[in-house]
Amino acid sequence: xxxxxxxxxxxxxxxxxxxxxxxTEMKAAGIDVISLAAGEPDFxxxxxxxxxxxxxxxxxxxxxxxxxxxxxxxxxxxxxxxRDSGLAYEPAEILASAGAKQAEANVIAALFDEGDQVIxxxxxxxxxxxxxxxxxxxxxxxxxxxxxxxxxxxxxxxxVLTPRTRGILLNSPSNPTGAVYSAxxxxxxxxxxxxxxxxxxxxxVYEHMSYDGPVAHLFAIEPRLKPRGIIFNSLSKTxxxxxxxxxxxxxxxxxxxxxxRLQSQNSGNPNSLTQVAAIEALTGSQAEVATMVAxxxxxxxxxxxxxxxxxxxxxxxxxxxxxxCFPNISALIGARLDGRTVTDGNALADLILNEAQVALVGGxxxxxxxxxxxxxxxxxxxxxxxxxRIEGLLKRLSA
Numbered sequence: 080x081x082x083x084x085x086x087x088x089x090x091x092x093x094x095x096x097x098x099x100x101x102x103t104e105m106k107a108a109g110i111d112v113i114s115l116a117a118g119e120p121d122f123x124x125x126x127x128x129x130x131x132x133x134x135x136x137x138x139x140x141x142x143x144x145x146x147x148x149x150x151x152x153x154x155x156x157x158x159x160x161x162r163d164s165g166l167a168y169e170p171a172e173i174l175a176s177a178g179a180k181q182a183e184a185n186v187i188a189a190l191f192d193e194g195d196q197v198i199x200x201x202x203x204x205x206x207x208x209x210x211x212x213x214x215x216x217x218x219x220x221x222x223x224x225x226x227x228x229x230x231x232x233x234x235x236x237x238x239v240l241t242p243r244t245r246g247i248l249l250n251s252p253s254n255p256t257g258a259v260y261s262a263x264x265x266x267x268x269x270x271x272x273x274x275x276x277x278x279x280x281x282x283x284v285y286e287h288m289s290y291d292g293p294v295a296h297l298f299a300i301e302p303r304l305k306p307r308g309i310i311f312n313s314l315s316k317t318x319x320x321x322x323x324x325x326x327x328x329x330x331x332x333x334x335x336x337x338x339x340r341l342q343s344q345n346s347g348n349p350n351s352l353t354q355v356a357a358i359e360a361l362t363g364s365q366a367e368v369a370t371m372v373a374x375x376x377x378x379x380x381x382x383x384x385x386x387x388x389x390x391x392x393x394x395x396x397x398x399x400x401x402x403x404c405f406p407n408i409s410a411l412i413g414a415r416l417d418g419r420t421v422t423d424g425n426a427l428a429d430l431i432l433n434e435a436q437v438a439l440v441g442g443x444x445x446x447x448x449x450x451x452x453x454x455x456x457x458x459x460x461x462x463x464x465x466x467x468r469i470e471g472l473l474k475r476l477s478a
Contacts, residue, residue, distance in 0.1 A: 086213050094205045094444035095452075098428065102438035113465040115453045116438040118254065119321040120402070122374075124356075125367040128318060131359035132352045140355060144348040147339040148175025148327070152354045155361040156327050163286065164296040166305070166329075174335045175357075176342060177349045179284055179313035179326030184210045185345070186309055186328050189337040190246065190278055191216035197246040198239065200231045201446030202405060204254045204282070216245070220446055225407060228396045229256040233267045240271075246278040251294060252285040255445045255452040256405040257398020262295035269301035280309045284326075285401040287317045287368055290376050294400065306331060317368055318360040323353045375402050378455040378462060385466040386453065390473050402456045405442065409449040414476040421476070423448040434475075435468040 098116040105112045147153075153170035160166045176182035187210045191197060195216040199207050200223045211218040221239055223229045231249075249268075251260040260268075272279055279297065286294050298305040313326035328338065348354075379397075382404050386394045391411035398404055414421045416434065421427045425441030428451050432438050442450030455462060 086215070089212065090209050091444070093209075095440050098432075098438055098440045101432065105432075105436070110436055112432070112436045112438055113457070113461050113468070114438040115455070115457065115462075115465055116440050117454050117456055118403075119456060120316060120319040120371060120375075121457050122319040122367075122371050124319050124323070125360075125364075127363050128320070128356045128360045131363075132356040135352050135355035140351050142351065144351050144354060146343045146348050147335070148173065148349060149354055152358050155358045156329065159361045160310070160329060163293075164283075164310075165299045166296065166310075168329050169332075171332050172329055172335055174328045174338050174342065175349050175354065176326055176328070177324040177346060178315065179282070179311045179328075180206060180210075181342070181346065182326050182328040182338070183207075183280075183282070183311050184213070185338040185341045186280070186311075186330070186334060187211060187216075187246075188214045189334060189341055190214075190309075194243065195245040196241065196243040197248065198236070198244060199248050199446075200250075202229060202253070202256055202442065202450065203248070203446055204250060205444040207248050207250075211248075217243075219244070222446065225395065229253065229258045229405070230260060230264060231268060233271045236268065237271045237274075240275050240277075244275065244277050246280060247272070248280045248282065249297065250282040250284075252288055252398075252400025254285065254401055255403050255440070255442070255447075255450075256396075257401045257403050258396070259289060259291070259294055259399040260297075262300055265295055265297045265300050269297060269304060272304060273301065276307070278307055278309060279304055280311065283310055283312045284316055286312070288372060288375060288402055289400040290372070290379065291399050309334065314357050314360050319371065320353075320356070320360065323350070323356060325349055325353045325357045375455065378402070378457075378459060379404075381459055381462055382453065382455040385462065389466070389470055391476075402454055404453045404455065405445075405447070405450050406453065407450055411473075411476065412449065414478060416472075416476050424451045427451060431469055431472060435472040437465045437468050 102112045102114040153173040157168045191214040193215040197211045201220045208218040298308045309330035315321040393407040425443045428439040428441040440452040
């Protein structure tokens with residue numbers, strides 16, 4: 080038996096990517112699968128962004144760039160952070176990577192070590208825990224109950240902070256719940272965070288997927304946190320650029336320098352053509368972003384209505400951002416079909432995929448095994464067909 084590095088051996092595949100890969104395999108086999116698992120917009124990248132990449136290709140911009148990104152891209156990111164969040168950064172405080180996931184992994188590896196503890200409020204994106212564990216630190220999962228709209232209670236945060244706590248990962252709008260922290264909620268969390276010396280990491284990937292106005296930013300509300308704060312963001316969701324693989328981190332120069340050193344050894348610069356496209360995305364017209372968000376809002380309304388009509392599904396809170404719903408399916412645990420029993424969200428998602436040919440993601444790896452994640456990043460026609468199938472399957476279940 081091959082002996083692997085113990086940290087690598089302990090990693091599970093990404094649950095979201097595994098669900099989408101299974102749906103893709105079934106489609107390739109000729110099965111009519113509708114995927115509500117994908118964590119990516121179903122829109123095409125805007126044409127003006129693709130044009131920028133075409134021009135860069137024609138002009139021969141196909142060689143290495145600085146490891147942490149070109150100066151032009153870093154300046155565009157700084158301008159974006161000032162425009163959208165009112166936050167001032169310098170190019171030396173920016174790391175461009177092959178997606179926000181790589182930026183997060185590099186920064187987390189640079190900041191934390193054995194004996195450190197990093198708080199992850201759950202439900203949380205499936206990769207947060209893996210990235211913390213790979214650094215050697217301990218991921219402390221802090222459940223945020225549905226009764227609190229999946230948001231972190233400042234008093235509960237204060238209870239779990241210890242001298243070992245060296246970081247916390249916040250995500251608003253949230254994947255998988257769609258929860259968005261208000262300015263008042265962030266201010267209350269900031270008062271607790273100011274009492275402790277730890278790194279505050281803010282995953283802002285879904286910042287523009289918000290349906291009730293702009294998303295407040297913790298570091299703008301409490302600037303005293305910014306010197307020990309890290310922002311992670313991506314162009315994948317906002318500009319439908321998932322396959323281009325471009326994201327960034329913004330934070331103190333020393334942290335960015337250390338993460339850049341790591342990136343110089345594990346990958347090098349992000350794609351040169353993608354960097355040019357990213358500059359155009361950040362500095363060019365934002366009209367298509369608004370169009371996409373308006374369509375997601377309409378899909379959200381449909382998805383919420385259809386979920387609430389499903390027997391055994393409960394969705395007390397309407398998601399305020401991202402493009403996911405995270406319904407509670409605990410009423411279905413113990414239900415049976417043809418000898419199979421629903422034991423948790425993963426089991427229900429597997430049953431729905433195999434029997435109704437609709438792909439969802441079970442809530443287990445998000446830290447909420449009595450939930451499933453449903454993405455509405457697909458057409459209204461597909462959503463209606465998918466919910467018709469799920470409804471038909473649920474009627475076949477027995478207690």
